Amino acid sequence: MSVIALHVSEHGVSMACDGVSYRSDGKISGFVSKMYPLVHLNAVMGNTGVGGICAAIIHLMGDHVRDFDHLVEVIPELFKFAYNKIVETHVPNVDDLPPSCVVIAGWSSLRNSYSAYRVMSYAKQTKDSTSGKNIELKPWKVHEIKEFWASFEVPEDKMRSFLVIDSGATDAISYCARYVCAARACSGTKDPDAKGMNFNAGGFLQVLTLYEDDIRTTIAHRWVTDAVGKAIDPEQGERMPSSLM
Structure with a gap:
C-alpha cells in the first residue's frame, strides 16, 4: 500500500499522495496518481491497495452520480463491484491481493460543509477519536x-524529522x-494493514x-532516484521539496 494524507476543515480539503506502484517484492513496477479530481462533483477520490480502483469506479459512475452527497451513498457498492471485477480479471492468487481503501472528499450541499469519508475492503481495528475505545471499522x-x-x-x-510535528506550518x-x-x-x-507486505511510497508527490x-492539483516534487525495477531507497534523493525545508 502507498500513502494518502487528507485534511478536511470548514475552510476546505487538502490532500497529498505519492505516485509509485510496486510489486510484492517491493520493486517499482510503475508510477500512477492515487487521487482523481471529480470536478463535476466538486469532489476528489483516492485509493490505496489494488491499482485501478478509482478509474474503474469513475467508469461505473458515468453521468449517473448527481453530486458529492449522492456519491457518498453509492460509493460502497461501486467500490465493491469494481474491486471484485479487478480481482476476478487480474489477481490469480487471492493471497497476493493487497487490502484496499477508497477515500472521497468534497463539498456537501446537504450538510453545507466539506466532508470526507473512507471505505475499506477489510475490517480495521482502530481507536474511536471521541471515546478512545478500540473499535472495528466494518x-x-x-x-x-x-x-x-x-x-x-x-x-x-x-514525523519530527520531517517537521510534521513542531513545524510551525499553519497551512494544511x-x-x-x-x-x-x-x-x-x-x-x-x-x-500492518497489508498482510505482512512491505510498505513503499515515492515516485512523486502530488498535492490537491x-x-x-475550485479544485487544483499539481506535482510538487519528483524523486528521480525512484526507478522502475528497483526498490525504493529512502536515503537516495531529496527528502522533500525545497519549498518545505
Whole structure:
C-alpha cells in the first residue's frame, strides 16, 4: 500500500499522495496518481491497495452520480463491484491481493460543509477519536473522516524529522505534503494493514486543494532516484521539496 494524507476543515480539503506502484517484492513496477479530481462533483477520490480502483469506479459512475452527497451513498457498492471485477480479471492468487481503501472528499450541499469519508475492503481495528475505545471499522461501509487522516501511520520520530510535528506550518496542504515525504522515509518497513507486505511510497508527490468552487492539483516534487525495477531507497534523493525545508 502507498500513502494518502487528507485534511478536511470548514475552510476546505487538502490532500497529498505519492505516485509509485510496486510489486510484492517491493520493486517499482510503475508510477500512477492515487487521487482523481471529480470536478463535476466538486469532489476528489483516492485509493490505496489494488491499482485501478478509482478509474474503474469513475467508469461505473458515468453521468449517473448527481453530486458529492449522492456519491457518498453509492460509493460502497461501486467500490465493491469494481474491486471484485479487478480481482476476478487480474489477481490469480487471492493471497497476493493487497487490502484496499477508497477515500472521497468534497463539498456537501446537504450538510453545507466539506466532508470526507473512507471505505475499506477489510475490517480495521482502530481507536474511536471521541471515546478512545478500540473499535472495528466494518468493510464496505462508509466511515467519516474528521480533520486529519492518512492511509499509513508514520512513526513519531519520522514525523519530527520531517517537521510534521513542531513545524510551525499553519497551512494544511504543507502538513499533508510533509506527511507523505515522511512516509517515503518508511519505505521497506512492514505495513500492518497489508498482510505482512512491505510498505513503499515515492515516485512523486502530488498535492490537491479543494474549495467550494475550485479544485487544483499539481506535482510538487519528483524523486528521480525512484526507478522502475528497483526498490525504493529512502536515503537516495531529496527528502522533500525545497519549498518545505
